[in-house]
Amino acid sequence: MAKVIAIANQKGGVGKTTTSINLAAALSLSHKPTLVVDLDPQANATSGLGIEPHGSTIYECLINATEADQAICSSRIANLDVLPSRQDLAGAELELAGVPEREMALHQCLEDVRDRYDIILIDCPPALGLLTVNALVAAQSVLIPVQCEYYAMEGLGRLMQTLERVRETLNPALELEGILLTMWDARLTLSRQVSEEVRQYFKEKVYRVAIPRNVALAEAPSYGQTVLLYNAASAGARAYLELAKELLNNGEKS
């Protein structure tokens, strides 16, 4: 049975998609069959992995209960599949609002495919609406990317409250997988201040590796490639390989 991890943070532009696709690529390199679920109407994880969806997408799975099998496509990378998104997903939140058990739609969708993967990563949109709640119900844990800047840090308290509420009402098993510092720039005092504060508060829950600001990570998606394929020697690629190791080690301990 796959471990399902939601990559979530309501703050925009903190590296959720970049983490979803590059961590997934690093995990698939260690021969762990991995699925990336793109739950964002922007469909950045879908295009960042070079996928052009032609048939069903996550929209049909949530709204018409189409089987996940029908929507899943393989990526250019061995051991890495994608459940793609498309723009119409933006309407799903309002459409789901009237459906009974609306928070369980993704959980039910993934039931059929969980035995085929070791890890499933869900890339969430920048909001705490019904789509992200669906991810938090389907997942066993949450990985939170935090950009080393003020607004991203400020929003963490609220995200923790939401996790607590989901734990109390919808998914008692939901844990914090870890907090990942992103766009770390050693030259900036702001970066150092934010990372010190986050590490002081969340202690061992913060991954030892911080993802540095590295242009290869921003260039790779325009070629539909992960950073591992685009520039395996880059600081960004090395950091995500390190993250995959740390994540797998933490998994063995618990």
Added chain:
Amino acid sequence: MAKVIAIANQKGGVGKTTTSINLAAALSLSHKPTLVVDLDPQANATSGLGIEPHGSTIYECLINATEADQAICSSRIANLDVLPSRQDLAGAELELAGVPEREMALHQCLEDVRDRYDIILIDCPPALGLLTVNALVAAQSVLIPVQCEYYAMEGLGRLMQTLERVRETLNPALELEGILLTMWDARLTLSRQVSEEVRQYFKEKVYRVAIPRNVALAEAPSYGQTVLLYNAASAGARAYLELAKELLNNGEKS
């Protein structure tokens, strides 16, 4: 009567809030009474302007039709007021979903105060949901910040489609105020490629000034200050003063 401009882009982290508060500060310096409406549940524009809301916020205005007057507070800057947000706004989208004329709530709220300001800027959340649609109905024009990176450029087409749909169904007067390139870094090929493509496609609709990546813009919010107060000599401050001039000049031409 105030000109109402929505600052919108569904892509997260492109500089919507940074543009809202620093453009507003630059406009208020030219003695134009300005209001910033924080329409994001993250309430970043509220905290970035050093405001701690104690009474009503935009949430009460939209859901209970509380008068805007009751929620508006003054900032530390002359000629600059704020209609603050708070976290509960996240629930507003689902609460508004069942209300007739749900797209008009913000438009009605601002009716009473439009004659007191020259310009009203609405900081939108990173989504194309009911809150952003409310902003697009209340506004006469949209200013779109675009980060000089791949995903931000990719999402522009979809944003244009949404503007077209709002123009056809809800607000025929909605215009494109302008496209603002943000986090421009002259050293990066990616920055130059994206800005060339955006300028080629949108031509004179793209502001001449591009906002450079400048750490003062990221540091200022942790002091609850605009960049003009925090570091008036910084490249970020100069760029937003330039933007205010360009925006006011464009207004005089039309």
